[in-house]
Amino acid sequence: MITSIILALHFMGVVPLESAYWSLYIVSAVLILAEIGVVSFGMLAFNGFLAFYAAITLHFLNSQVFGVSISWSIIFSVALIEFVSIFIALFIWNKIKNIKTETGAEGMVGQKAKIVSWDGFKGKVRYEGEIWIAESEKEMDLNKDDNVSIESVGKMKLNVKA
Numbered sequence: 001m002i003t004s005i006i007l008a009l010h011f012m013g014v015v016p017l018e019s020a021y022w023s024l025y026i027v028s029a030v031l032i033l034a035e036i037g038v039v040s041f042g043m044l045a046f047n048g049f050l051a052f053y054a055a056i057t058l059h060f061l062n063s064q065v066f067g068v069s070i071s072w073s074i075i076f077s078v079a080l081i082e083f084v085s086i087f088i089a090l091f092i093w094n095k096i097k098n099i100k101t102e103t104g105a106e107g108m109v110g111q112k113a114k115i116v117s118w119d120g121f122k123g124k125v126r127y128e129g130e131i132w133i134a135e136s137e138k139e140m141d142l143n144k145d146d147n148v149s150i151e152s153v154g155k156m157k158l159n160v161k162a
Contacts, residue, residue, distance in 0.1 A: 002027050003051040004083075010058070017058060024055035043085075105153035113150055113160065118142040125158060134158040 010020035031048030113125040
Protein backbone atom coordinates (compact mmCIF):
# COMPACT_ATOMS: atom_id res chain seq x y z
CA MET A 1 0.00 0.00 0.00
CA ILE A 2 2.89 2.37 0.72
CA THR A 3 4.12 1.56 -2.77
CA SER A 4 0.85 2.84 -4.19
CA ILE A 5 1.12 6.03 -2.16
CA ILE A 6 4.67 6.73 -3.37
CA LEU A 7 3.67 5.98 -6.97
CA ALA A 8 0.57 8.17 -6.72
CA LEU A 9 2.63 11.05 -5.33
CA HIS A 10 5.12 10.61 -8.17
CA PHE A 11 2.43 10.47 -10.87
CA MET A 12 0.74 13.57 -9.44
CA GLY A 13 4.05 15.41 -9.72
CA VAL A 14 4.60 15.85 -5.99
CA VAL A 15 7.65 13.54 -5.76
CA PRO A 16 10.38 13.67 -8.43
CA LEU A 17 11.39 10.49 -10.30
CA GLU A 18 14.71 9.93 -8.51
CA SER A 19 13.19 10.37 -5.06
CA ALA A 20 10.32 8.05 -5.97
CA TYR A 21 12.44 5.11 -7.06
CA TRP A 22 14.93 5.48 -4.19
CA SER A 23 12.02 5.61 -1.76
CA LEU A 24 10.62 2.47 -3.34
CA TYR A 25 13.99 0.69 -3.06
CA ILE A 26 14.15 1.56 0.64
CA VAL A 27 10.52 0.55 1.25
CA SER A 28 11.07 -2.76 -0.55
CA ALA A 29 14.11 -3.57 1.60
CA VAL A 30 12.31 -2.64 4.82
CA LEU A 31 9.23 -4.69 3.94
CA ILE A 32 11.22 -7.76 2.94
CA LEU A 33 13.30 -7.56 6.13
CA ALA A 34 10.18 -6.94 8.23
CA GLU A 35 8.78 -10.26 7.01
CA ILE A 36 11.48 -11.96 9.08
CA GLY A 37 10.23 -10.52 12.37
CA VAL A 38 6.50 -10.16 11.73
CA VAL A 39 4.12 -12.98 10.94
CA SER A 40 2.21 -11.63 7.98
CA PHE A 41 1.95 -14.81 5.94
CA GLY A 42 4.00 -13.31 3.13
CA MET A 43 2.04 -10.07 2.73
CA LEU A 44 4.98 -7.86 3.73
CA ALA A 45 7.39 -9.73 1.46
CA PHE A 46 4.88 -9.61 -1.40
CA ASN A 47 4.51 -5.85 -0.92
CA GLY A 48 8.29 -5.57 -0.76
CA PHE A 49 8.66 -7.34 -4.09
CA LEU A 50 5.95 -5.13 -5.62
CA ALA A 51 7.80 -2.05 -4.36
CA PHE A 52 11.06 -3.42 -5.78
CA TYR A 53 9.41 -4.10 -9.15
CA ALA A 54 7.94 -0.58 -9.20
CA ALA A 55 11.34 0.90 -8.29
CA ILE A 56 13.09 -0.99 -11.08
CA THR A 57 10.37 -0.02 -13.54
CA LEU A 58 10.67 3.66 -12.64
CA HIS A 59 14.44 3.57 -12.49
CA PHE A 60 14.98 1.95 -15.88
CA LEU A 61 11.66 3.06 -17.45
CA ASN A 62 10.93 -0.53 -18.45
CA SER A 63 7.68 -2.31 -17.58
CA GLN A 64 8.67 -5.87 -18.38
CA VAL A 65 9.26 -8.72 -15.98
CA PHE A 66 10.87 -11.83 -17.49
CA GLY A 67 9.98 -10.45 -20.93
CA VAL A 68 6.28 -10.07 -20.09
CA SER A 69 4.82 -6.57 -20.11
CA ILE A 70 3.03 -5.63 -16.89
CA SER A 71 0.88 -2.52 -16.78
CA TRP A 72 0.48 -0.12 -13.88
CA SER A 73 -3.20 -1.00 -13.67
CA ILE A 74 -2.23 -4.48 -12.45
CA ILE A 75 -0.05 -3.02 -9.71
CA PHE A 76 -2.79 -0.64 -8.59
CA SER A 77 -5.37 -3.47 -8.71
CA VAL A 78 -3.20 -5.54 -6.40
CA ALA A 79 -2.81 -2.51 -4.12
CA LEU A 80 -6.60 -2.09 -4.03
CA ILE A 81 -7.07 -5.75 -3.13
CA GLU A 82 -4.49 -5.39 -0.36
CA PHE A 83 -6.20 -2.25 0.95
CA VAL A 84 -9.57 -4.01 1.07
CA SER A 85 -7.97 -7.04 2.78
CA ILE A 86 -6.36 -4.84 5.43
CA PHE A 87 -9.64 -2.98 5.97
CA ILE A 88 -11.57 -6.24 6.41
CA ALA A 89 -8.91 -7.62 8.79
CA LEU A 90 -9.04 -4.44 10.91
CA PHE A 91 -12.85 -4.55 10.95
CA ILE A 92 -12.83 -8.18 12.15
CA TRP A 93 -10.11 -7.46 14.73
CA ASN A 94 -12.15 -4.52 16.07
CA LYS A 95 -15.21 -6.77 16.48
CA ILE A 96 -13.18 -9.52 18.18
CA LYS A 97 -11.42 -7.24 20.67
CA ASN A 98 -14.77 -6.00 22.03
CA ILE A 99 -16.01 -9.49 22.90
CA LYS A 100 -16.36 -9.90 26.66
CA THR A 101 -14.23 -12.63 28.22
CA GLU A 102 -16.39 -15.48 29.46
CA THR A 103 -13.78 -17.61 31.23
CA GLY A 104 -11.33 -17.13 34.08
CA ALA A 105 -11.33 -14.34 36.62
CA GLU A 106 -12.31 -11.72 34.02
CA GLY A 107 -15.43 -13.70 33.15
CA MET A 108 -16.56 -13.81 36.78
CA VAL A 109 -16.77 -10.03 37.19
CA GLY A 110 -20.38 -8.86 37.07
CA GLN A 111 -21.81 -12.36 37.65
CA LYS A 112 -24.17 -13.29 40.49
CA ALA A 113 -23.23 -15.49 43.44
CA LYS A 114 -25.40 -16.86 46.30
CA ILE A 115 -24.58 -16.30 49.94
CA VAL A 116 -23.71 -19.45 51.91
CA SER A 117 -22.85 -17.58 55.12
CA TRP A 118 -22.18 -13.92 55.85
CA ASP A 119 -20.97 -11.91 58.83
CA GLY A 120 -20.59 -8.15 58.35
CA PHE A 121 -17.74 -7.59 55.88
CA LYS A 122 -16.94 -11.18 54.90
CA GLY A 123 -18.40 -14.58 54.35
CA LYS A 124 -18.75 -17.45 51.90
CA VAL A 125 -20.54 -17.44 48.56
CA ARG A 126 -21.39 -20.10 46.00
CA TYR A 127 -20.54 -19.38 42.36
CA GLU A 128 -21.15 -22.10 39.75
CA GLY A 129 -21.08 -24.87 42.34
CA GLU A 130 -17.90 -23.72 44.08
CA ILE A 131 -17.71 -22.05 47.47
CA TRP A 132 -15.53 -18.95 47.62
CA ILE A 133 -14.38 -16.69 50.44
CA ALA A 134 -15.90 -13.28 49.82
CA GLU A 135 -15.34 -9.78 51.17
CA SER A 136 -17.15 -6.48 50.87
CA GLU A 137 -15.91 -2.91 51.25
CA LYS A 138 -18.91 -1.97 53.38
CA GLU A 139 -20.80 -3.90 56.00
CA MET A 140 -23.81 -5.76 54.63
CA ASP A 141 -26.59 -7.65 56.36
CA LEU A 142 -27.08 -10.68 54.10
CA ASN A 143 -28.91 -13.96 54.62
CA LYS A 144 -28.35 -17.39 53.15
CA ASP A 145 -29.33 -17.62 49.44
CA ASP A 146 -29.24 -13.84 48.92
CA ASN A 147 -27.66 -12.81 45.61
CA VAL A 148 -24.56 -10.63 45.39
CA SER A 149 -22.63 -9.32 42.39
CA ILE A 150 -18.94 -10.12 41.96
CA GLU A 151 -16.89 -6.91 41.65
CA SER A 152 -13.40 -8.39 41.37
CA VAL A 153 -11.39 -11.55 41.90
CA GLY A 154 -8.07 -11.64 43.71
CA LYS A 155 -5.98 -14.35 45.41
CA MET A 156 -8.83 -16.85 45.79
CA LYS A 157 -11.16 -14.20 47.26
CA LEU A 158 -14.11 -12.50 45.69
CA ASN A 159 -14.98 -8.85 46.30
CA VAL A 160 -18.75 -8.56 46.18
CA LYS A 161 -21.52 -6.00 46.47
CA ALA A 162 -25.21 -6.41 47.20
